[in-house]
Amino acid sequence: MYLGIDLGTSAVKTVLVDGAQRVIASESRPLTTASPLPGYFEQDPAQWIDATFATLDALKATHAGELAAVEGIGLSGQMHGATLLDASSRPLRPCILWNDGRSAAECRVLERRWPALRATSGNKAMPGFTAPKLLWIATHEPEIFAATKLVLLPKAYLRLVLSGEAIEDVSDASGSLWLDAARRDWSDAALAATGLSRDHMPRLVEGCAPATTLRGELARRWGMTGQPVIAGGAGDNPAGAVGIGAIRPGTAFVSLGTSGALLAPTSRIAANPDRAVHTFCHAIPGMWIQAGAILSAASCLAWIARLFGATEAELLAPLGLRPQAPSPVSFLPYLAGERTPHDDPAVRGMLDGLSHGTDRGSIVQAVLEGVAFALADCRDALADAGIAMTEADAIGGGSRSGFWLSVLANVLNVPVHRFAGGETGAAFGAARLGRLAVTGEAIAAVCTRPQRIETFEPDARLVDAYAERLPAWRELYRPRH
DSSP, X not given: OEEEEEEOSSEEEEEEEOTTOXXXXXXXXXXXXXXXXXXXXXXXXXXXXXXXXXXXXXXXXXXXXXXXXXXXXXXXXXXXXXEEEOTTSOBSSOEEOTTOOTTHHHHHHHHHHOTTHHHHHSSOOOTTSHHHHHHHHHHHOHHHHHHOOEEEOHHHHHHHHHHSOOEEEHHHHTXXXXXXXXXXXXXXXXHHHTXXXXXXSOEEEOTTSEEEEOOHHHHHHTTOSSOOEEEOOEEHHHHHHHHTTOOSXXXXXXXXXXXXXXXXXXXXOOOOXXXXXXXXXXXXXXXXXXXXXXXXXXXXXXXXXXXXXXXXXXXXXXXXXXXXXXXXXXXXXXXXXXXXTTOBTTOOOEEXXXXXXXXXXXXXXXXXXXXXXHHHHHHHHHHHTTOOOSOEEEESGGGGOHHHHHHHHHHHTSXXXXXXXXXXXXHHHXXXXXXXXXXXXXXXXXXXXXXXXXXXXXXXXXXXXXXXXXXXXXXXXXXOO
């Protein structure tokens, strides 16, 4: 038996997977995010631990026998967050999250200090990444910076609590700007540019490698017969790729979680930092992931549901199975700024084209289309790096909506495929990494592609209609930085 734990932004999801790769049970606990100032997003790391322990306590109550047999644990997590620890490994402040935009000025400072940043990391400095956050801390909270002895990404902090060891995998680390993406190792020059050294960093491992073991007292708490191995794990999107078998070039996929992304595994680095394309190491050795990322995806649907005082299901149901035509309303999904291709943390969302005749359905459809148009921007930025899409698999909570996937298929003009359980892809991928760390099996034998349960084909009429709308949608963007 294997456990996959996904430390997301909105929830911690834990899945229990057997040797036949069947999900035996799953548990989820919500997380909350604080926004002390506009554009600031933080979480208390204690929340992550409480939520994770709650999922495991619940699994013990319902599946004690299966939990007792767990041999391997994989972790996946939200990327880029800065968790600062003191000499006693206690958090010094709330974690600054991936969608936080406060460090735009520090990004410019970092690129001046270290001109090789883009060539080495494969990325441009953007406020979401971890390194600029540390420059912001050094400037605005110098006493916190001085007291910082260890900087961990969210899932590495969870691993520290679970195991007592500070360890990170290379996929998550490559979202920090401190990693030499080609060498898959910390860059001393990058660390020095932010006033840090390797002493402030966790030990690095590959995602499918054994990293450490679960603390004995925690194994006993959950009734486990031994101390399970904890794998290196992965950032959420690389873990999602492992979960759907996207481990080779030519297997593009779209993630519709709190944030969104269009991702393509590659056997070589195909960087395009000038268009804000992200370069990450894959959780699979010798592979990388090129990604276009948007800061708000399924969170846009949650936002409009909150405004209308309805559930997301209540908003989606009247739309039917497929769009009949583009909405007369346009939506920019920049509720927390944007990454690809704009790198603009200050831009905000917009509804355009409202009239007395606008109804709720038109607005909800516009929100879904706005996210799809933003992913079309990602597609084009990836194409500039030589990565062409011919189809895409969908993962994340937003993949539950067939209407949304139909919109995506028509906007991107490629077939979009849905899997059973696609919304738990990162946790399932983490469980696969936990298994590989224990068994040492061939990666391709474990990371197979799950059965597709539905394919959404482009409709030529709608493809043309959306293609006509896209240029006008792009004209709505106005830089604010």
